[in-house]
Amino acid sequence: xxxxxxxxxxxxxxxxxxxxxxxxxxxxxxxxxxxxxxxxxxxxxxxxxxxxxxxxxxxxxxxxxxxxxxxxxxxxxxxxxxxxxxxxxxxxxxxxxxxxxxxxxxxxxxxxxxxxxxxxxxxxxxxxxxxxxxxxxxxxxxxxxxxxxxxxxxxxxxxxxxxxxxxxxxxxxxxxxxxxxxxxxxxxxxxxxx
Amino acid sequence: xxxxxxxxxxxxxxxxxxxxxxxxxxxxxxxxxxxxxxxxxxxxxxxxxxxxxxxxxxxxxxxxxxxxxxxxxxxxxxxxxxxxxxxxxxxxxxxxxxxxxxxxxxxxxxxxxxxxxxxxxxxxxxxxxxxxxxxxxxxxxxxxxxxxxxxxxxxxxxxxxxxxxxxxxxxxxxxxxxxxxxxxxxxxxxxxxxxxxxxxxxxxxxxxxxxxxxxxxxxxxxxxxxxxxxxxxxxxxxxxxxxxxxxxxxxxxxxxxxxxxxxxxxxxxxxxxxxxxxxxxxxxxxxxxxxxxxxxxxxxxxxxxxxxxxxxxxxxxxxxxxxxxxxxxxxxxxxxxxxxxxxxxxxxxxxxxxxxxxxxxxxxxxxxxxxxxxxxxxxxx
Numbered sequence: 001x002x003x004x005x006x007x008x009x010x011x012x013x014x015x016x017x018x019x020x021x022x023x024x025x026x027x028x029x030x031x032x033x034x035x036x037x038x039x040x041x042x043x044x045x046x047x048x049x050x051x052x053x054x055x056x057x058x059x060x061x062x063x064x065x066x067x068x069x070x071x072x073x074x075x076x077x078x079x080x081x082x083x084x085x086x087x088x089x090x091x092x093x094x095x096x097x098x099x100x101x102x103x104x105x106x107x108x109x110x111x112x113x114x115x116x117x118x119x120x121x122x123x124x125x126x127x128x129x130x131x132x133x134x135x136x137x138x139x140x141x142x143x144x145x146x147x148x149x150x151x152x153x154x155x156x157x158x159x160x161x162x163x164x165x166x167x168x169x170x171x172x173x174x175x176x177x178x179x180x181x182x183x184x185x186x187x188x189x190x191x192x193x194x
Numbered sequence: 195x196x197x198x199x200x201x202x203x204x205x206x207x208x209x210x211x212x213x214x215x216x217x218x219x220x221x222x223x224x225x226x227x228x229x230x231x232x233x234x235x236x237x238x239x240x241x242x243x244x245x246x247x248x249x250x251x252x253x254x255x256x257x258x259x260x261x262x263x264x265x266x267x268x269x270x271x272x273x274x275x276x277x278x279x280x281x282x283x284x285x286x287x288x289x290x291x292x293x294x295x296x297x298x299x300x301x302x303x304x305x306x307x308x309x310x311x312x313x314x315x316x317x318x319x320x321x322x323x324x325x326x327x328x329x330x331x332x333x334x335x336x337x338x339x340x341x342x343x344x345x346x347x348x349x350x351x352x353x354x355x356x357x358x359x360x361x362x363x364x365x366x367x368x369x370x371x372x373x374x375x376x377x378x379x380x381x382x383x384x385x386x387x388x389x390x391x392x393x394x395x396x397x398x399x400x401x402x403x404x405x406x407x408x409x410x411x412x413x414x415x416x417x418x419x420x421x422x423x424x425x426x427x428x429x430x431x432x433x434x435x436x437x438x439x440x441x442x443x444x445x446x447x448x449x450x451x452x453x454x455x456x457x458x459x460x461x462x463x464x465x466x467x468x469x470x471x472x473x474x475x476x477x478x479x480x481x482x483x484x485x486x487x488x489x490x491x492x493x494x495x496x497x498x499x500x501x502x503x504x505x506x507x508x509x510x511x512x513x514x515x516x517x518x519x520x521x522x523x524x525x526x527x528x529x530x531x532x533x534x535x536x537x538x539x540x541x542x543x544x545x546x547x548x549x550x551x552x553x554x555x556x557x558x559x560x561x562x563x564x565x566x567x568x569x570x571x572x573x574x575x
Contacts, residue, residue, distance in 0.1 A: 048282050053282075064522050065279070065522070069278075072522070080515070085453075087454070108279065110281050111280075111302055166528070169533065170531060173536055174233075176237070177234055180238065181236075181237045181241070183241060183244070185244070
């Protein structure tokens with residue numbers, strides 16, 4: 001009985017259709033270069049959550065962010081650095097909103113709430129200027145065209161994220177920290193008393 | 195009381211050696227975001243201070259800076275929970291979300307709080323806290339008055355500023371102890387928030403007063419005295435000023451990963467040369483004899499080298515691309531632990547093995563081990 005009720009609620013929960021276009025850029029040598037997904041998400045979802053759900057559906061590593069909220073990597077690319085400034089410019093993921101044309105996002109994905117038929121574009125800039133003059137995703141920007149391609153576009157090969165640390169080693173280092181800290185505390189107290 | 199082996203006599207180490215060691219550990223902490231490595235650095239710092247501190251009033255600096263570090267972490271986590279970016283992750287709890295007008299886009303108040311965002315912020319706070327801890331360690335271990343004596347002659351010109359800059363933190367710690375004692379004797383609260391409210395102003399004011407008092411007493415004894423400006427002195431002052439600016443820029447460029455490393459190293463070198471030139475020029479002018487010169491012997495070399503070794507381990511690991519130096523959440527998993535880097539951090543423990551044990555009270559000259567060789571060095575030849 002309760003199961004039926006839950007199903008009804010889920011079915012009635014307002015969802016929105018969005019298109020997500022991820023363009024790794026010409027120099028990434030990722031195959032495929034462009035990934036498209038047209039998921040249905042609950043209304044009120046933010047851009048960052050949409051992107052994470054797309055990564056989850058392809059079984060690839062989740063997008064990573066810097067402490068400032070800047071997106072660092074999608075599908076583990078690039079493996080190091082975050083908006084690194086070189087002499088040629090910034091290497092970063094630019095964020096775009098589709099429609100009649102691509103427009104450079106003014107706010108980050110965590111502050112952007114998606115609405116029905118939104119197109120969320122991501123493109124990796126190798127040496128970008130970090131302003132709207134950077135290259136947009138290399139695809140048409142309107143929802144219908146993008147999602148018509150989505151069914152036939154190749155999916156990225158599932159990979160696992162960076163390997164986690166061994167728990168034994170963690171316990172070993174934690175014990176070392178406790179021994180050093182505890183030893184320091186005891187000596188400190190003893191010195192205080194004398 | 196004195197141990198028979200000359201290398202381990204009861205003497206306080208050269209203050210610059212402690213500053214070099216703690217600067218090394220602080221630089222290592224800046225290089226990593228791995229909480230495990232940061233915790234290990236903190237443990238090494240605390241252990242060395244606990245085993246090697248003197249009974250001087252400023253040896254409690256470490257505790258003050260430890261508390262300051264905890265406050266830094268707490269403030270960062272609270273701000274993240276209230277105003278942080280709402281990135282996806284494992285939601286712990288949700289705060290009521292304030293909807294803001296479109297012109298305030300980019301500012302978020304409330305919303306779901308994830309485990310990942312709190313961990314990430316804790317990590318960033320921990321890094322700053324460990325740097326503060328290393329600074330506190332240097333203040334605990336190094337005698338500020340003896341550090342002042344080791345300054346190159348060219349800095350005598352800026353006497354008051356230098357004295358206040360070098361002795362403010364130790365004087366602050368000394369004043370905290372005194373004000374707390376005075377409040378305890380008068381039966382006023384000296385702990386917690388109530389104590390903090392009554393103590394903040396007298397402590398800050400007292401510490402600055404003590405530093406300025408020291409500066410003026412040194413001024414009256416000829417430190418920082420200004421005479422007629424000669425061309426040699428002007429040249430020395432210019433070289434020092436330019437060198438200091440170049441060193442500052444160089445350090446920034448070297449530490450900043452996005453700028454070319456070679457450029458930073460070249461700037462740093464040029465600045466160091468300029469500083470050395472200034473010091474030599476003005477040193478030729480300032481004829482001062484030294485009472486009880488600070489010896490720099492093997493323990494000093496080992497302490498400074500252990501700090502440099504820890505930095506070298508982090509730089510080499512960074513250049514080789516060893517995993518686990520930079521950790522971010524998500525993914526929510528055990529951070530990878532580079533075992534060799536952990537062993538490298540343990541080199542920082544060297545000072546607790548090689549330095550002379552139990553530094554004497556610096557205010558008690560009879561305890562200072564002055565060896566005949568040092569006395570001979572100051573006598574006119």
